[in-house]
Each structure stands twice: as structure tokens, then as C-alpha cells.
Amino acid sequence: MSIDIRAMRQEDVETCGRICYEAFKEINERHNFRPDFPSVEAATQLTQALFASPEVFSVAAEADGRVVGSNHLWEYDEIRAVGPITIDLGAQAKGTGRKLMEAVIERGKDARGVRLVQDSFNRASLSLYAGLGFDVKEPLVLIEGEPKGDLPAGVEVRPVREEDYDACTELSRKTHGFARTNELKNTPPFLTSFVAVRGGRVVAYSSAPHFWALNHAVAETEEDMRAVLTGAASLGDGRPLSLLLPTRQTDLFRWCLKKGMRVVKPMTLMAMGEYQEPRTCFLPSVGY
DSSP: OOEEEEEOOGGGHHHHHHHHHHHHHHHHHHTTOOOSSSSHHHHHHHHHHHHHOTTEEEEEEEETTEEEEEEEEEOSSSEEEEOOOEEOGGGTTSSHHHHHHHHHHHHTTTSSEEEEEEETTOHHHHHHHHHHTOEEEEEEEEEEEOOOOOOOTTEEEEEOOGGGHHHHHHHHHHHHSSOOHHHHHTSOTTSOOEEEEETTEEEEEESOTTOTTTOOEEESSHHHHHHHHHHHHHTSTTOOEEEEEETTOHHHHHHHHHTTOEEEEEEEEEEEEOOOOOSSEEEOOSOO
16 A cells, blocks of 8 residues: 655645544553544544644645545644544554654654553554653653642632733743743633742643643642642533643642542553753643
């Protein structure tokens, strides 16, 4: 089977959305995990949003005139993020994934770094990414629930405002060495980002704590991270938080479990290029 990689087109979106849904459903259910997307429509909506964004590079794989997969490179900020990469069930294990990854790696070769998150139980993707040059950096868990409780004295949690972005930029730079401001600003309007404010200063933010794939968070201290998560849960109209949690942050992990949050599945953060060990408490998105 001859595979050609080309720019994604509008007419590809529906097919790529269906492939995305079916591919993640199959790999998750094969390992007794729930599907990442509740429906074909949800996966297609995400594919459409990525394709339509001028800050996302989207490619499709074509075999014999038929679209059999797609991949995306998020280019919002200094560090690039890969995904989702998905391949038609009938075209897997035939080199399609490697070609789709090579296309986005070539695109991101001049960036400071490229990162991704993959399902730890997916041996094929873990091996592919490692073989292409990505290094394992963090063991993660997808964890969900509603951490109820009172905020620390003197801390307010509220939705992010325009005037908060500079402080969020500084927090990200202090933690990671780079900013994620454009990504934060481009959080879809149906998701709410939150900040924790103490002594008139933003000490933590979380970009989309009710949707793990687009959420990332940083905080000056673990107490500040607990505060922004507790506040977001109380302001979430009964929706559970859904987060990627680095399990090396053992105290935060135990706190989440004590608060009734439950692990959904294990995942892995991988990076190519520049990587600085995070200096303060953080949560990655599905990109990084």
C-alpha cells in the first residue's frame, strides 16, 4: 500500500473525525478502558476545530485515493504539540503512523521543542515515538472527580480575565521556561479557565480543568494548585474535573485520591528537543 501525506482539506474532516473516533475507541476498549470520545460527532468537532485553526498544522494520509489517517501539530507557542494522530483500523501497522509523525516532526524542526502525550498501554505508539526521537519525561494518569472543600484563607478562585494573561505568562515561564499564553487565550469558549488569586496576585491557573485534553495548569505551590482545582470544582456546575496528573507529584496525587478523584488510565508525556524539569507544581494537557 502506497501512502501519500498531504495537507488536510475541508472535505477530509468528516472522514478523519470518524477514523479518530474508531481508532481511539478500539485501542481503549481492547485494554478495557473507556473511549476517549463519546461519539463520532465529538471527534469530528475536534478535528474541525483543529483544521480550522491557523495555529494548527494538519495533514492527512491517503492510500489509493482514500483518506486513511491524520495528524496535527499545535503551533500556538514556543513549544509545539502533536496530536491527535489516528489511523484507519484497516491501515494500521503499515507505516502510515510513521509517515504522519515524520511530517509534523519536519514541520516543527526549528521549534524549541516538540511534545506529545500517549496512552502508556499502547505499545505500538510508545515504540514509534521513542524510535523517532521522543524521550519519556513524565508518567501521568488521567484522573477525574470533584475535589470538594474550602479554599485557604485569603485565596479567591475565579474565571480568568484579560488582565490575568501577563501573570499567567510569568507563571508558565517560571515553571517551564516558556509561555503558553496563546494556547490559553485560544481555549474554546465552551470551556472555562480559572485563576487562583492570593494577596492580589495570580498564584495559579488552570486552562480547562473540566476537559483533560485541553487543560494545563501551573501554580507557585502545591497548596495553590489544590486551591485552583477546588475552586474550579465548586464553580463547575456539577461537572467533574478531568486532569492529567504527573504521578511523581506524589503528595498532590494522594490529595486527589483522598478527595475522591479516581484514576481512569495511565499515560506518558514525551518530548523531543528542549526540556526543562518543571520548577513548580504543574499539570500538562494532552499536547504537553
